[in-house]
Amino acid sequence: MTGQSGLRLFGQALALLQELVCRLLLEKKKKKKKKKKKKKKKKKKKKKKQKKKKKKKKKKKKKKKKKKKKKKKKKKKKKKKQPPLRTSLRDFSRTLACAWCACVCLGTLLSHSSRVTAIEPTSNSDEFGVVVINTDFPGGNALVESNEAGTVQVAPDLRGDSPWFYWYFDATAKRPGRVNFVFPDKVIGFQNGAIGLQGPAVSRDRGKTWAWMGTQNVEGSSFYYNFAETGEQVRFAVTIPYVESNLTEFLKLNADNSFLKSRVLTKSRHGRDVELLQIGESGSQVTPVLVTARHHATESIASYVLEGFLRAAMSDLPEGVDFRERFVLFAIPFVDKDGVEEGDQGKNRKPHDHNRDYGENSIYPEVQAIKKLDEANNFLFALDFHCPTLVMPDHQVMYFVGAKQHPQYNFENVTEFAKGIKLGLPENAPAGPMVWLRDESDVSPKSSRYFGFQEGTIMAATLEIPFAPPGKATDANSCREYGQAILKAWVNTHFRAPDQLPQVGEGLKTD
Structure with a gap:
């Protein structure tokens, strides 16, 4: 046994001795409390009896008074009697003797520590790091x-x-x-x-x-x-992060894909490149689509879903080929690029966040550039990927939000799109997506509302993906699978266009 381990044992023995003394004192206190409780109960019973017996005759009252006097005398006698301390004192003396012997034995062991070899603990799990x-x-x-x-x-x-x-x-x-x-x-x-x-x-x-x-x-x-x-x-x-290095890795993995193009949309306030991805070629026979993510920097799970959506759109899978024949996709992975890299909350910034910047005078370079991109391409679809709050019960499912009546058939199109997504999601996916589009009471200048009121828009909505609902998979690979399912549902949905335009599922023609 080493000197340090011996000292530990000695200290433990002293601690045990102290604990035994405390326990004996606590037992005495408990006994006193029990006696007091019993006395209180007896007094209550007596008061009840007194109320009942008041109605009886005076003779009985005299007898009761005599009985009460006798009981009082008995109580006084009981108070005078001391509790049987002999047994408790014996126990106390025995424990003291045992503890003292243990200390003496440990002292002798310490004096002969060179003769004893102790097994030191191999784990530090009980110690604070x-x-x-x-x-x-x-x-x-x-x-x-x-x-x-x-x-x-x-x-x-x-x-x-x-x-x-x-x-x-x-x-x-x-x-x-x-x-x-x-x-x-x-x-x-x-x-x-x-x-x-x-x-x-x-x-x-x-x-x-x-x-x-x-x-x-x-x-x-x-x-x-x-x-x-x-x-x-x-x-x-708090979530699985997704920053610029993740996007860079994604672009490297798909560098040989001829359907994917990457360029800089604009510079952020702090001078960072804001990436713009394009899948497919623009033309009179294809419909321009805009997808965005990270209007709120915190919402990283949405980025993995967007990755899966992009992978499917540029793939040789039937849904990828079908998509590129009818659509050209523009994607902005980081609308709040500075917030993502700097680790900001992003939500409810002052004076307002990026998703409340779609009014007349936008203050963020990214939103200003998105508006110009829309002017150049006339997006007929706008899908914005988000994540909701973290622990709110209603926010543990996928759901769509946006304007109900704008564009004209937005509610019908989103509802049919949501049905297709549900059919394609794996069993371990979060529930939904629900369709929780709102009426005109919500007038905040959000992305979905901005595009919903543009002339000719077919669908404009926000898709919320929960962070980590209990019992459901929201790891990186699972979220990419959900993105692929969303792309597949897209090409299988027959979107209803305003002004009697042909349905997109059958081929939208722009004259």
Whole structure:
């Protein structure tokens, strides 16, 4: 046994002794409390009896008074009697003697520590770990309020904007062991609203691959992780991130595809390239389609669905060939490019976010460029990919939102499109999509409303994809499958065009 391990055992023995003493004292207190409760119950019963017996004759009252006097005398005698302390004192003395003997034995062991070899623990899982938090990478976001051994108090960094739930940080172990990451109890009005219903997303290769942790390590508004060794680096996020490096990888993988073109739409406020992708060729026999994502920087799951949609559109699959024969696709993967790379919340920016910038005087370069792109191509379809709130029960399904009556047959077209998507989704996909288009009460200058009121538009809507509904798959590959199913439903939907134009499913002709 080493000197340190011996000291630990000695300390544990002293702690046990202290615990035994505390237990004996607590037992005494409990006994006293029980006696007091019994006395109170007896008094209550007596009061009830007194009320009933008041109606009886005076003779009986005298007898009762005598009985009461006798009972009072008995109580006084009981109070004078002391509780049987001999047994408790014996137990107490025995425990003291045993503990003292244990301490003496440990002392002798410590004096002969060179003769004993102890088995040291091989795991540090019971010890608190120490980590260093970092957010200095694309998409990083965290406000560290305190960082002590075993516990990191952390919150979403709002950066002056309205409350939201996005966070993404890197934790490197300075000392292995368990670390609890504790968030505020309420986030945007929801209890435990900073952690999704499948737990946080986790990456052990610096953000290259991700998986949902699950809820086994989630405790209310916190989750914990056991770091196995010093230097272990793990990234945690509220969602599976998707930043410029992910798009770059996608473009490299499809660099040999002749149907895909990439160029710069515009520069962001902070000087970043805002990408514009095109699949297919423009012409009089094809219909221009616009798809967008990340009007709100936080909503990364939508980007994986968009990836799947693009893959199917440029593929040699029947739906891909069919799509390119009738449509030309323009895609903007990052409308809020700065927000995506800088790790902003994006939602409800001040004075307004990118999806509320489609009024007369747009303030964001990306939205200004989208309007010019529409003027040049006259988009008849506009589909905007989003994600809803994190833990709200109604937001654990796919659903469409947008204007009900604009364009003319928007509700009918979206409803038929949604039916086709449902048929093509795998069993583990989130439920839906539901059709929750709104009437004219919603007049905010959103993307779907802007395109819905353009002359000749056939369909304009927003498709919301949930972050991580319980029991459903929203990992990167699954979301790409959903995107492919959406593209397949698109080519199989017979969209009803305004002003008696031919149905798109049968070939839309533009004169």
